[in-house]
Amino acid sequence: MPVINRSPDSATVGSVILLGIIGVVAAQTAIASDTEKYIQDKCAGCHALSADDFDVNDMSERLRRKGPPLYYAGDKFKKEWLQGWLQSPSRIRPGGGFPPDHTVVTDDGDVIDEKTLPEHPSVAKPKAGDVAEFLLTLHLKARPPLKTAYQPKEVSPMLGKMNFNKFKGCSACHRDEEGVGGLSGPELYSAWNRLQPEFMVSYIKNPVAWDPHSMMPNKHLQEPEIHKLVDYLKLIGEKRP
């Protein structure tokens, strides 16, 4: 009885592999373009997705956008955090994207009218992964690159806090613990969990180089001084559950 050689010849194997690769690439491209369309539909109204879509000279651009620009999301966010946050978003900016729009004057001073703060829509699990994946491909095309190396160092809680509050004045706008500090900027007790450390260094160094409408001042700090602030953000971020 003749033995039937069931192993395919190398040309057939090659074709199957090639078809397989084409199939995978086509499927990935379909997911990517589907995700890109989803992001354009759902996110672009509030977030600038490309630097060209964020008018540097027109201040109304800042006032119009409800969320921060995302054209450098790949430089900014930690992947794991972004995937999780999209599924279950929580408020990072106590005063919203543009606090004056959510501020009311009372006899006890100005307060945030929480009723006016929009909730960020949540994204279901499989889609959240795709969206995060896509957003992390977005990078700022800066030459030379804005990000520089950062090596964490230990900082004492007391000195770190004093630096954050008294010496650098960050607490005027930012909170380093729940319920304490300013409300106009994003809270920073979760910054370490959300943001790439090199991004934090670079953003503190020159906020408007990333976001031309940033309301954060450039305090002209030297890198070692900035590193100390980021060391403190690491300390308080890692303390969180």
Place this chain on the structure above:
Amino acid sequence: MIRKIIISMSLLAAIQTAYASEDEIEAGKILYRTYCTQCHGIEGDGYGINVADMEVLPRDHTDRKEMMTRTDKDLFKAIKHGGKSVDKSVLMPNWDGNLSDDQISALVQYLRSLCCTQKQK
């Protein structure tokens, strides 16, 4: 002749400074709302949303008496280079990285309208 031109130009500059245009004040008002109200308050009275935990209250820009002790130059310097540059709080940051000199001048003109030419409370 040159002297006359210089004198005329100086006079013109002085007049421009003394009478800020409505447009400049309006531009300053938008900038104030964007960059200043978080601390100095929507009405400029120093009670912005950020002040609850501050050790030093931000300047009340509607306090005519207090504001009259500051020159335009002082205000410009405080905005551009921060509170520390005028021996005030570090909580008032330097805005030179965000605002041009023209924008800061517009803010100074708006402050003048806020403290001293608008109807007092």
